Amino acid sequence: MARFIFITGGVVSSLGKGLASAALGSLLQARGFTVRLRKLDPYLNVDPGTMSPFEHGEVFVTDDGAETDLDLGHYERFTGVPACKTDSVSSGRIYSDVLEKERKGDYLGKTIQVIPHVTNEIKDFIRIGEDDVDFMLCEIGGTVGDIEGLPFFEAIRQFSHDKPRGQCIFMHLTLLPYLAASGELKTKPTQHSVKELQSIGIAPDILVCRSEQPIPEKEREKIALFCNVRKEAVVPAYDLKSIYEAPLAYHREGLDQAVLDAFNISPAPRPDLGIWQDVADRIHHTEGEINVAIVGKYTQLEDAYKSIKEALTHGGMANRVKVNVDWVDAEVFDTEDPAPHLEGFHAILVPGGFGERGTEGKIKAAEFARTRKIPYLGICLGMQMAVIEAARNLARMEDAGSEEFDFEAGKKRFTPVVYHLKEWVQGNHTVSRKVTDDKGGTMRLGAYDAVLKDDSKVAEIYGTTRIEERHRHRYEVDLRFQKALEEKGLIFSGMSPDGRLPEIVEVEDHPWYIGVQFHPELKSKPFAPHPLFADFVRAAVDVSRLV
Numbered sequence: 001m002a003r004f005i006f007i008t009g010g011v012v013s014s015l016g017k018g019l020a021s022a023a024l025g026s027l028l029q030a031r032g033f034t035v036r037l038r039k040l041d042p043y044l045n046v047d048p049g050t051m052s053p054f055e056h057g058e059v060f061v062t063d064d065g066a067e068t069d070l071d072l073g074h075y076e077r078f079t080g081v082p083a084c085k086t087d088s089v090s091s092g093r094i095y096s097d098v099l100e101k102e103r104k105g106d107y108l109g110k111t112i113q114v115i116p117h118v119t120n121e122i123k124d125f126i127r128i129g130e131d132d133v134d135f136m137l138c139e140i141g142g143t144v145g146d147i148e149g150l151p152f153f154e155a156i157r158q159f160s161h162d163k164p165r166g167q168c169i170f171m172h173l174t175l176l177p178y179l180a181a182s183g184e185l186k187t188k189p190t191q192h193s194v195k196e197l198q199s200i201g202i203a204p205d206i207l208v209c210r211s212e213q214p215i216p217e218k219e220r221e222k223i224a225l226f227c228n229v230r231k232e233a234v235v236p237a238y239d240l241k242s243i244y245e246a247p248l249a250y251h252r253e254g255l256d257q258a259v260l261d262a263f264n265i266s267p268a269p270r271p272d273l274g275i276w277q278d279v280a281d282r283i284h285h286t287e288g289e290i291n292v293a294i295v296g297k298y299t300q301l302e303d304a305y306k307s308i309k310e311a312l313t314h315g316g317m318a319n320r321v322k323v324n325v326d327w328v329d330a331e332v333f334d335t336e337d338p339a340p341h342l343e344g345f346h347a348i349l350v351p352g353g354f355g356e357r358g359t360e361g362k363i364k365a366a367e368f369a370r371t372r373k374i375p376y377l378g379i380c381l382g383m384q385m386a387v388i389e390a391a392r393n394l395a396r397m398e399d400a401g402s403e404e405f406d407f408e409a410g411k412k413r414f415t416p417v418v419y420h421l422k423e424w425v426q427g428n429h430t431v432s433r434k435v436t437d438d439k440g441g442t443m444r445l446g447a448y449d450a451v452l453k454d455d456s457k458v459a460e461i462y463g464t465t466r467i468e469e470r471h472r473h474r475y476e477v478d479l480r481f482q483k484a485l486e487e488k489g490l491i492f493s494g495m496s497p498d499g500r501l502p503e504i505v506e507v508e509d510h511p512w513y514i515g516v517q518f519h520p521e522l523k524s525k526p527f528a529p530h531p532l533f534a535d536f537v538r539a540a541v542d543v544s545r546l547v
Ligand code: GLN
Pocket: 351, 352, 353, 354, 355, 379, 380, 381, 382, 404, 472, 473, 474, 475, 476
């Protein structure tokens, strides 16, 4: 049966709980244990699929088609364990399940309450698959003291109480602010946050303290004494050049040892940190740099394109170059010449997105990359934009557009080269959708296979003609335009296995121009860069050497 590590945060949000959890997961793996990481989020959305990327950052999609929190992306990137539906839950999902059971009469005669009904539902969720791994790491979103979080904190308290002694530990992340005026690190917010935890019955076993300054031994002792944890279990977390240094940094500061001590695992298996040493080496020893423009809509919040940014970094590691990313707001050149905004970049990436705003700019970016022979990677909406661009400018369908925008714009006349997908095959059944369906969870989601053309560039890059990638889209390129577009050099080089859904397009006469209907960024890892990103960066390096 798994040992459980519950990870909570206090003082302020955005302390890097997800990263600390992911790094700890990778360190336990390095010591030979199996792990699974989970995120429990207190918000009331049933899942983050309907939240704005501006507010919540990217939606991470799993193989089994769940739309989840971006922290699951960290978990996968650090542990290589594919996340699944049962690794992410929100209050909204828990309440909706409880209410569904209430309607069905599962609790007949009872008054439904937060304790025990909601807390039991949370505990049941945590328990799923508990016999399958050595360690289950469960991160609670938000900070201790938030009203929304209380049922989760109560549930994990009860959970550890239900389990035999020594089966569960609590790890709490806090911040030690530095007061420049007095030149001191302050421990009081940490003490308060631990007090808050203790007031709801949770005594942390490990404290991870974020700090910009080295934490003096004396302060570490003080925190240990006042917060009732062992001194070795007060683990400093300093700012790092790259998040991928986190496993080595946490190991140096003794986090994995403190966790094993808390569980009384002795002797501790020796860690093999080879892959993280290699990753760190690739970050620190680069031979050149490239500049990539990400032409998108949600450019004010980098987290909106988290996995893309990371996958580009991995592509850089594969080529031993530093990848500088510039966020370019497509809307700015919706009606202008994009050249002043895009000249000088070694590659252009148009990411996924929803809605019409900024799409004319993205189409212009696709044209700029095609005609100037700059490497172009179009992801999901970025592929649809590339197809519309080719339809307009190569195949002379000046009114080419997507049903996604024309519905919004009040049904203007257009040729829908991208249409609303109503039917597709999943496994051995057909999924059907209507335009009027609910928005939540109804896209073509999760892993689907694609078959690649033998002599295509993508087949060469992947080194195979059968791939499996993750999807999240409602619209699709219309196959009826394949012939017209291929005649002009836009090749449909990847298709769904039944040959009905275009999955990849590429421009024949171009150094590197590829659009994919799926999200390759979701499967890239620092120790296993995705082939498309590795090769995209390689092509950008070629461009950088020419100029
Ligand atoms: N909005 C487009 C669609 O639904 C693209 C989605 C995406 O980029 N993830 O098909």
